[in-house]
Amino acid sequence: MRKTGFVCHESYFWHDTGNGALFLPPGGWIESDIHSENPATKRRFKNLLERSGLSSSLTYLEPRLATREQVQLYHTSEYIDKVKKLSDTTGGDAGELALVGSGSYEIALLSTGGALTAVDAVMTGQVDNVYALTRPPGHHAEKELGMGFCLFNNVAIAAAYARETYNLKRILVLDWDVHHGNGTESAFYDESGVLFISLHQEMNFPPERGLAEHVGEGEGEGFNVNIPLPAGTGNAGYMYAFETVVKPIVDQFQPELILLSAGQDPSMFDPLARMMVTAEGFRTFTSFMLKLADKHCDGRLVACHEGGYSAPYVPFCSLAIVEEMSGIRTEVEDPFIAAMYKIPTNELYDIQKQYVDQVKEIQSKYWNMEYQASL
Known part of the structure; x- marks a missing residue:
């Protein structure tokens, strides 16, 4: 067993994205529906x-509001003013x-603050690792622009905060x-102190980003x-990508802290993607990353929830992640996998x-x- 922290707050579920159809507002030929980035997936996971x-075996960590100065570790003052x-x-x-939505600025500060709270908890040894069930998500948010349901970039700010506060030189x-x-x-595109690795569906959102030849520039190349x-x-x-690309690079980089942008939208039931990952797959990914964390940074790993839009299935994927992080298996079994047993997701x-x-x-x-292979 590991001591696993859990960050969550009722306010996260109150961030209001309004009505929509997938990701577009209703109107014209689009009949009103529920916006994809609604609270259901995260609330059902909780x-x-x-x-x-399992929640009774986790260490609850009360998130704090990020300060404006902390958000400005990445975002511009003008953009922060716009959101407010x-x-x-x-x-x-x-x-x-x-x-x-109304009040989203304060909730976004609390979401970013949840990521910072998680970093503090692992860096001070309060817990071994943390799952931060934060909302709104963050990984699409640019310096001067919100994007793809994301307002403040929780993980980017957390990485910058960890470097500044704990004098870390290498963060994955x-x-x-x-x-x-x-x-x-x-x-971090032009920096070498943060190694960024993204596994994603090709030619999905956002357009023209995430190409294999985008390797960084200057010091960050x-x-x-x-x-x-x-x-x-x-x-x-x-797993082929984790084993043949991620592992050799991470072993050479030797991070002092690992931050995960944990979006469970590669799942086989997600409406905004076309991947075939199962809950057991996410468990395997987590086990792999925990071994790297144990090897290089005394197990210090923070997972921040990002996307995932299948309200019925995201909870099972996310539960598998937290089970693996804590080393505690519950009685919960994936109820959907039996119906999909012929799908060759493990080939x-x-x-x-x-x-x-x-x-x-x-690379x-x-x-x-x-x-x-040479170790």
Whole structure:
């Protein structure tokens, strides 16, 4: 067993994205529906944690409000003012599909503050690792622009905060959300102190981002690793990427802290993606990252919830992650997997291998991609 922290707050569920259809507002030919980034997936995950009994074995960490100065570790003052003005008045879009409702500014500060609270907890040894069930999400948010449901970039700010507060020299940010973490990439694209690795569905959101040849620039060249995967990739394809690209690079980088952008939208039931990962797949990903954390940074790992839009299935994927982080298995079984037993999610297909091998070839300019074999 590990001592696992859990960050959550009722306010996270009160961030209001309004009505919509998937990610668009209703109107014209679009009949009103529930916006994809609604609280249901996260609230149902919290409910399952409690129903399973696992929540009682976690260390609850009360999130704090991030200060304006902390948010400015990444975002501009002008952008912060924009979010606050929208929040205080009529609401609206803070950029591209980044909806602000009444009171969303304060909730976004609390979401970012949850990530900072999690960093403090692992860095001071209060817990071994933390799952932060924060909302609104953050990894798409750019320096001057909200994007893709994200207002403030929780993980990017947390990484900058960890460097400033704890004098860390090497931080790994790994993003397995199905959509590319463009905002986090932008934050550290020309820096070598933060290694950013993103596994995502190719040619999904946002357009023209997350290409394998986007490797960073200047001092940061080689410290940005994009692993675009073809639609239909399941557990086996992801694990091939983890084992053959992520592991040798991380072993050479030797991070002092690992931050995960944990979006459970690569799942087989997600409406905004076309991947085939199961709850057991997310458990395997987590186990893999925990071993890297144990090896390099005394187990210090913080997972911040990002996307995931299948209200019935995200709770089971996320529960598997927290079970693995804590080392506690509950009685909960994946109730959906039996109906999908013929889906070959655990088979590695040639096209998936080709995509990952292309990344290996590109990254071999900067890293010894056979490093793990020589240990």
